Amino acid sequence: MQLTDTTGSAATTADPGTPADTGRPILDVAALHKSYGALKVLRGIDLAVWPREMVFLIGPSGSGKSTLLRCLNRLEEPSSGSIVVDGIDIMAPGTDLNRVRQRIGMVFQSFNLYPHMTALGNVTLALRKVQGRRRADAEDLGRAVLGRVGLSDKADAYPHALSGGQQQRVAIARALALEPRVMLFDEPTSALDPELVGSVLQVMRNMRESGMTMVVVSHEFGFARAAADRVLFLDTGRVVEQGPPEQIFDAPQEARTRDFVRRITQH
Amino acid sequence: MQTLIDNFFNLEIVVAAWPILLQGFGMTLLLCAVVVPVGLAGGLVVALLSGARSRCLRWIMVGYVDFFRAFPPLVLLIFIYFGFPFAGIDIPEFAAVVLAFLLNSSSYYGEIFRAGIESIGRAQIDAARSTGLTAGQTMRHVILPQAIRNVLPDLIGNTLEVVKLTSIASVVALQELLYMARQAQSVTYNASPIVVAALMYLVLLWPLVRLLSRLEHKTLAGR
Ligand SMILES: Nc1ncnc2c1ncn2[C@@H]1O[C@H](COP(=O)(O)OP(=O)(O)OP(=O)(O)O)[C@@H](O)[C@H]1O
Numbered sequence: 001m002q003l004t005d006t007t008g009s010a011a012t013t014a015d016p017g018t019p020a021d022t023g024r025p026i027l028d029v030a031a032l033h034k035s036y037g038a039l040k041v042l043r044g045i046d047l048a049v050w051p052r053e054m055v056f057l058i059g060p061s062g063s064g065k066s067t068l069l070r071c072l073n074r075l076e077e078p079s080s081g082s083i084v085v086d087g088i089d090i091m092a093p094g095t096d097l098n099r100v101r102q103r104i105g106m107v108f109q110s111f112n113l114y115p116h117m118t119a120l121g122n123v124t125l126a127l128r129k130v131q132g133r134r135r136a137d138a139e140d141l142g143r144a145v146l147g148r149v150g151l152s153d154k155a156d157a158y159p160h161a162l163s164g165g166q167q168q169r170v171a172i173a174r175a176l177a178l179e180p181r182v183m184l185f186d187e188p189t190s191a192l193d194p195e196l197v198g199s200v201l202q203v204m205r206n207m208r209e210s211g212m213t214m215v216v217v218s219h220e221f222g223f224a225r226a227a228a229d230r231v232l233f234l235d236t237g238r239v240v241e242q243g244p245p246e247q248i249f250d251a252p253q254e255a256r257t258r259d260f261v262r263r264i265t266q267h
Numbered sequence: 268m269q270t271l272i273d274n275f276f277n278l279e280i281v282v283a284a285w286p287i288l289l290q291g292f293g294m295t296l297l298l299c300a301v302v303v304p305v306g307l308a309g310g311l312v313v314a315l316l317s318g319a320r321s322r323c324l325r326w327i328m329v330g331y332v333d334f335f336r337a338f339p340p341l342v343l344l345i346f347i348y349f350g351f352p353f354a355g356i357d358i359p360e361f362a363a364v365v366l367a368f369l370l371n372s373s374s375y376y377g378e379i380f381r382a383g384i385e386s387i388g389r390a391q392i393d394a395a396r397s398t399g400l401t402a403g404q405t406m407r408h409v410i411l412p413q414a415i416r417n418v419l420p421d422l423i424g425n426t427l428e429v430v431k432l433t434s435i436a437s438v439v440a441l442q443e444l445l446y447m448a449r450q451a452q453s454v455t456y457n458a459s460p461i462v463v464a465a466l467m468y469l470v471l472l473w474p475l476v477r478l479l480s481r482l483e484h485k486t487l488a489g490r
């Protein structure tokens with residue numbers, strides 16, 4: 001299995017390093033609130049994610065991690081607050097949401113591949129229907145991206161014939177093919193057998209090296225420690241504490257963070 | 268024994284009636300070729316409108332489906348064909364039959380499509396929308412193909428019923444298979460044309476029946 005980044009697939013390599021980018025965050029969230037009826041799930045989230053940054057979100061079940069991610073591309077409608085992605089205010093009434101969503105890749109815990117399409121079909125659907133590329137063009141691009149996640153030989157396989165790790169990598173390729181400016185991962189390895197987790201983390205590591213900006217919800221603390229630039233601890237819809245992984249995991253300032261980290265690492 | 272053969276399997280009469288039976292069979296085929304696609308298309312529209320955002324529209328669709336599923340199709344056809352002229356609308360037989368079938372079978376097909384669409388979880392929609400597909404594109408490329416596959420046996424089963432039901436067109440004197448067979452029967456005082464018509468229906472329906480039981484077998488084995 002080849003997991004290294006095949007250079008030359010220009011279309012698939014994120015390049016957030018241009019000078020224009022470095023001055024402003026790729027993702028800028030301010031005072032984000034989200035309620036379901038009386039239940040306040042997000043209670044004022046402020047978050048700026050800078051180009052090439054890898055930010056981890058951790059927190060207990062129900063703390064609002066998934067809801068936060070899903071608000072970032074408006075799969076979930078925020079109750080209030082502002083979200084600016086790559087300079088585009090996605091809460092503004094006139095925003096073409098479907099165009100902005102291509103800039104925000106999303107990877108789900110349960111992969112959510114289209115079962116009636118091959119790996120290549122999964123990757124090329126939006127290239128063809130959203131970006132309007134011709135089939136041959138989209139397929140060239142799709143194969144290149146599948147190569148990037150180590151699945152060149154699985155282009156024609158249907159999801160049911162792939163392992164969980166392979167399915168998740170197809171899902172990553174599906175998002176990556178649209179050349180997003182930021183990638184959101186919601187527990188990308190939680191549904192995987194332990195021996196398959198590594199292949200997905202390796203792909204994420206490669207993406208990080210090629211400069212992709214990422215927001216990751218995950219309890220893979222080992223990976224977070226090695227790869228994260230910053231870790232945010234969420235509890236009851238608020239960011240309780242944030243900092244470099246060493247601080248959050250080894251010397252948390254807040255009691256709630258300390259409790260949570262201890263609980264997770266003991267398991 | 269001989270009287271049985273004379274009355275039900277009379278070769279002479281069958282040969283004599285054959286041309287008009289064939290003509291009737293042709294009309295039945297044509298009727299199916301129009302009524303089934305129209306019903307499917309209507310059903311799809313019903314299903315899509317039933318999932319509309321507007322609550323008012325959804326209620327209207329519930330009413331539509333309930334009403335036409337409860338309305339006996341034969342009564343509906345007679346009502347359209349003989350009732351419309353009273354309202355000053357002259358309607359040809361064929362059009363009356365197609366309209367009756369549209370109203371009746373779109374409500375049945377609609378419920379089947381709706382069940383199929385509802386069988387596709389939120390996760391697929393999330394995935395599609397997150398890549399920028401519109402709601403319409405998501406429906407067309409992601410949800411419907413899976414939904415239809417999930418309810419294919421029901422769609423085929425309902426199509427069987429629709430094909431059988433085309434024989435009610437004989438009440439408005441549309442010259443389809445049953446109508447022609449009854450004509451031949453009443454002229455010859457012999458039931459053989461009816462037997463032949465039944466065999467023709469069998470020929471028409473058998474492939475569908477076969478397909479259906481193969482699919483049902485497959486879905487059972489797949490569980
Ligand atoms: N569609 C919804 N309707 C009502 N409540 C919801 C909905 N989605 C989420 N919630 C509630 O919002 C809260 C936060 O949910 P969320 O999925 O964001 O938590 P999470 O931090 O991702 O948890 P986990 O670690 O279990 O995935 C929970 O209390 C959940 O029950």
Ligand SMILES: [Mg+2]
Pocket residue numbers: 065066067186
């Ligand atoms: Mg979650």
